[in-house]
Amino acid sequence: MTQLPIDTDYLQEQLRNLLLIPSPSGMTDDVVRYICAELEKQDIRYELTRRGAIRAIIAGKSPSPRRAIAAHLDTLGAMVKGIKRDGRLRVVPIGHWNARFAEGARVKIHCDNGQIYRGTILPLKASGHTYNTEVDTQPSSWDNLEIRLDESATQIDQLWSMGIRVGDFVSVDPNPEFTDKGFINSRHLDDKAGVACMLAAAKALCDAEVKPELDCHLLFTISEEVGVGASHILHGEIAEMVSIDNGTIAPEQNTCEYGVTIAMQDSSGPFDRHLTQHLINICKREEIEFSRDIFRFYRSDAASALEAGNDIRTALICFALDASHGWERSHMRSLLSVAQLLVGYMSSKPLFSPHENVIGSDEEYPLIHDTERLRSS
Known part of the structure; x- marks a missing residue:
């Protein structure tokens, strides 16, 4: 099919809006409400799981087998571990x-009473004028960090009266910057850039009034950063799922900085050979810039879906990301490539035609009864 145009202004607007909504794992209600409103604008029907993840559906020409595309709304964050006598807060990661990437971060502390306080995560020895070279030699660890509140509070009882408690969520400011050369610098591009790509791809189909070949579920998960991910969100009718996440720019990686990267394997093992090849073929046919890569210290929504016992094919496509889980940077060209591949995937023919078995054509793979015959001969 002719490649559908991606609304780049919409993609960038959605990414900016998403980045500005705090959503560390466990505190995702606000961003879920935002996505639901966007789906309603596009007249895409959806439902919420008991835990608050979103399962939307774009009706296709055929209701079965169903496809799914997944991206996660939750981000990294932190939580108040303890209240110190000097008015500062101990902190642990979410x-x-x-x-080292938390040092100097500007944060919000979200209290049970609805109050939000501002602060900064600092190492325990933060002043060079006091500690001299000890600033350089102190360990980089979460035990060595604290939150300095922007409040006139220097005692525990003051913090208590303000409503601050152990277990309060701490969201980290994203500080997004979009440059005129297409670069995007921000925390939490993982995976809000993937979510923005999914929304832009859905909009391209809806604007063109193009029906996917198969029913396609858009899955917005809310706990990928803590390992739960897509484990609970899939319907039994789903046959294949493509996850969207980041591809790391680093030495000895083959990630495409200005295109889409198709992951062949991550720390949980290889992705489905047939589905992965299908995505590669779409990139070639649609002339979408792409590369292939392997990620050794990485897992996505696909892994949690399989570990939960879902009998599905999985694949992973990635937008480029430098300094993942740190000072992240991507590029609009990469996000556009991801969105174009998603449109191509949703518009593509089923992975196997009806006369083929589940492992491909009979010419490539023996049928079960042929295998049994060989064993008995």
Whole structure:
């Protein structure tokens, strides 16, 4: 099919809006409400799971087998571990990110009473004029960090009266910056950039009034950063799922900085060979810039879906991301490539035609009865 245009202004607007909504794992209600409103604008029907994840559906020409595309709304964050006598707060991470990237972060503390307080995450020895070289030699660890509140509170009872408690969520300011050369610098591009790509792809189909070949579920998960991900959101009719997440720009990686990266394997093992090849073929046919890569210290919504016992094919496509889980940067060209591939995937023919078995054509793979015959001969 002719490639459908992606509304780049819409994609960038959605990414900016998403980044500005705090959503560390466990505190995702506001961003879920935002996505629901966007789906309603596009007249895409959806439902919420008991835990608050979103399962939307774009009706296709055929209701079965169904496809799914997944991206996660939750981000890294932190939580108040303890209240210190000097008015500062101990802190622990939500999700897996290094303490060195937390130093200097501006944050919000979200209290049970609805109050939100501002602060900064700092190492325990933060003043060079006091500690001299000890600032350089102190360990980089979460045990060595604290939150300095922007409040006139220097005692525990003051913090208590303000409503601050152990277990309060701490969201980290994204500080997004969109440059005129297409670069995007921000925390939490993982995976709000993937969510923005999914919304832009859905809009392209809706604007063109193009029906996908098969019913396609758009899955917005809310706990990927803590390992739960898509484990609970799939319907039994889903046959295949494509996850969207980040591809790391780093030495010895083959991630495409200005295109889409198709992951062949991550720490949970290889992705489905047939579905992955299908995506590669779409990139070739639609002339979408792409590369292939393998990620050794990485897992996505696909892994949690399989570990939950879902009998589905999975694949992973990635937008480029430098300094993942740290000072992240991507590029609009990469996000556009991801959105174009998603449109191509939703518009593509089923992976196997009705006369083929579940592992491909009979010419490539023996039928079960042929295998049994060989064993008995």
